[in-house]
Amino acid sequence: MIIVTVGMQLGFDRLIKAMDALAPGLGMPIIAQTGKGTYRPRNMDARDKIAPAEFEALVEQSRLIVSHAGIGTVLTAARCARPIILMPRRAGLGEHRNDHQMATVGKLAERPGILVADNESELGQRIAEGLALANWSAAQSPTARQLHGALAAFIENRPL
Amino acid sequence: MGKDRIRVLAVASGGGHWEQLMLLRPTLAQYDVRFATTEPAVALQHGVAGAESLPDCNQNMPLPSALCALVALWIVLKHRPKVVLSTGAAPGFFCICAGRLMGARTLWIDSVANGEELSMCGKLSKRFAHQCWTQWEHIADGERPRYFGAVL
16 A cells, blocks of 8 residues: 655645556555645545544555655654655745755655655656665664764763 | 663654654663653554653743743653753753753754754754754754764
8 A cells, every 4th residue: 555645734736646647557555645735536545634643554554655745754654664755845836835845855865765756757666666665774874873873872971 | 880771861742853753762772761742642652651741832832831841840850861862842952951950961853854954942952952963964063063863
């Protein structure tokens, strides 16, 4: 199963439409949390909102998450060790106030388990790559190892 | 002293702050760690039983903030941690202040969501916590805040 989420605050119909078009070819159920969007998907189980506890349970059952570039979802994906595809909102298309999601994906690309689709035309390829990922975890990233090491040193009062 | 004897109070508000604390859990679990959060029900879902409950607050809420500061002091007095650390936000900052008052070593880890500048509590922590870390290298200035990697 794949979960698609765009957060609760804003719609992101460009992502929902693109996933709805890809859905019949993916060969597995897709659940989409569509937020304040107006497009009504035909090929996905769509809901405006999903409560946090249910979202958590769905993530546990999922193979992959497709999301706007919201840091909260990235962190949930990392904790549950699920690959995540990020497609950034664009201010120029009225999808957000500014282009901070573009900045976010620029900084997060290349980290383990995180794949970036700059636009809807790249989604299909990134999903295939995400589904093929195996045996990774956020803790394997060099930056995470560095933070865990520094945290242990601080707690044990060793030199940083 | 064995690692598992070092008492650590780890604090985060619900949502993204808590997610980041959970990503640090494999390291925290080596110590005598106690958790505090604004959403103990979520903590329980994540397998953390007995997390202390803090009232939520922010800098625009003077009365809830005062209450939160008192509860933070109570939690620190109850657990007497050697180390207090937080990934945010205001309730975690109050625990750091209370910890500092009680002689604990204190660490603020600013949220990975703050890629442009430190959060308000992060800026305050530059003064009040022993260490203030950012998760973005370009925000670090060598001393306050420092950069030692990120949860991701």
